[in-house]
Amino acid sequence: MTASPLLRSYDDGRLSLPNRIVMAPMTRGRADDVSAVPHPLTREYYAQRAGAGLIVTEGLWADPLGKGGPGIPGLVTDAHVAGWREVTDAVHAAGGRIFAQLWHVGRMTHPVTLPDGELPLAPSPVRIEHQQIFTKDGWLDHVTPRAMTTAEAEATIAAFAAEARNAVRAGFDGVEVHGANGYLVQQFLAENTNRRTDRFGGSLTRRLRFAVEVVEAVVAEVGAERVGLRISPDNPENEIAEEDAQGTYRTLVDTLAPLGLAYLHIIERGAYPALADLRPRWPGTLIANFNGPQPTTREAGEKVLNAGLADLFSYGRLFIANPDLPTRFAADAPLNPIRENLIYGGDAEGYTDYPALTPTPVG
Numbered sequence: 203m204t205a206s207p208l209l210r211s212y213d214d215g216r217l218s219l220p221n222r223i224v225m226a227p228m229t230r231g232r233a234d235d236v237s238a239v240p241h242p243l244t245r246e247y248y249a250q251r252a253g254a255g256l257i258v259t260e261g262l263w264a265d266p267l268g269k270g271g272p273g274i275p276g277l278v279t280d281a282h283v284a285g286w287r288e289v290t291d292a293v294h295a296a297g298g299r300i301f302a303q304l305w306h307v308g309r310m311t312h313p314v315t316l317p318d319g320e321l322p323l324a325p326s327p328v329r330i331e332h333q334q335i336f337t338k339d340g341w342l343d344h345v346t347p348r349a350m351t352t353a354e355a356e357a358t359i360a361a362f363a364a365e366a367r368n369a370v371r372a373g374f375d376g377v378e379v380h381g382a383n384g385y386l387v388q389q390f391l392a393e394n395t396n397r398r399t400d401r402f403g404g405s406l407t408r409r410l411r412f413a414v415e416v417v418e419a420v421v422a423e424v425g426a427e428r429v430g431l432r433i434s435p436d437n438p439e440n441e442i443a444e445e446d447a448q449g450t451y452r453t454l455v456d457t458l459a460p461l462g463l464a465y466l467h468i469i470e471r472g473a474y475p476a477l478a479d480l481r482p483r484w485p486g487t488l489i490a491n492f493n494g495p496q497p498t499t500r501e502a503g504e505k506v507l508n509a510g511l512a513d514l515f516s517y518g519r520l521f522i523a524n525p526d527l528p529t530r531f532a533a534d535a536p537l538n539p540i541r542e543n544l545i546y547g548g549d550a551e552g553y554t555d556y557p558a559l560t561p562t563p564v565g
């Protein structure tokens with residue numbers, strides 16, 4: 203057994219967790235592509251991982267136009283709620299805690315993925331130029347998205363709030379607003395994707411407004427203690443270019459700090475040292491994540507916690523291959539390798555068939 207900061211319990215009076223290891227949100231593309239109801243094995247997949255201090259689900263779309271690709275589940279219809287209720291019941295029965303990630307992809311989708319072949323909606327008609335998008339018809343060039351009207355932006359904020367309400371109906375312990383990785387919320391934050399001149403664009407305050415109003419609307423619906431926000435300052439993923447990440451995220455964090463959210467989840471990726479810069483400004487729980495070419499190591503997370511840069515650390519790819527990751531860390535046990543070709547779509551293979559440690563027979 204190793205004394206690891208990851209294995210210490212955490213209790214801030216609201217989140218009470220047996221360890222500081224969070225399962226990061228990860229899209230697995232296994233929902234029914236038409237109904238967007240979770241795969242029958244999804245309850246087993248998450249229940250197997252209930253030893254995490256906290257699970258954050260894969261992104262779940264808040265609106266049919268917020269769906270990014272094949273097999274991505276939603277949390278909009280009664281059938282979605284019923285499907286996720288089975289998942290949350292299974293995780294709770296296994297002793298875990300689970301938040302739903304609330305997601306709208308904005309321009310990061312394609313008409314073949316959207317109802318009636320509609321154009322993707324985004325803050326501004328800025329096309330992704332240098333990468334393709336995965337669809338049921340394979341990899342396709344991006345189209346130019348249509349700019350949301352002010353009323354559509356407001357309706358989308360309401361859709362996030364409605365999704366949060368559905369999350370509570372489905373038995374989730376809370377929700378995480380996906381404000382990271384170049385999806386809709388970050389498209390409003392970033393200068394290169396938000397060229398609007400209405401109340402959602404122009405000045406810094408206006409660029410922040412969509413993110414702030416989404417969080418406020420979700421908080422009004424389910425209570426701040428059940429709401430987290432994920433951000434990825436300066437992350438260039440999905441052709442985001444933030445000219446002033448420090449100014450943008452300091453102001454965002456200062457604006458949201460008084461709300462008393464459950465947590466802030468920071469992906470540190472770009473040149474801007476987001477954890478060191480934002481940690482002193484955030485009074486609540488902070489979850490850190492690194493997103494590099496290789497799966498983040500146990501040691502990287504321990505270093506962050508030991509340096510006091512975060513309270514909790516989230517792991518993605520290690521959790522795909524190691525359902526019992528905290529147990530393996532505690533036992534200094536070897537880790538299963540991930541099978542990259544089985545990450546997205548399909549059935550049990552590469553999903554629920556990664557083995558847990560076999561207990562050593564006694565006697």
Ligand SMILES: Cc1cc2nc3c(=O)[nH]c(=O)nc-3n(C[C@H](O)[C@H](O)[C@H](O)COP(=O)(O)O)c2cc1C
Pocket residue numbers: 226227228229230259260261303380382383432469491492493494496497498516517518519520545
């Ligand atoms: C297969 C896969 C799917 C992902 N899907 C999401 C997602 O739905 N929402 C999200 O915020 N991040 C998503 N991410 C990013 C992860 O949450 C995490 O930031 C990333 O994997 C880095 O952590 P790691 O090094 O521990 O894997 C995804 C990552 C992977 C590998």
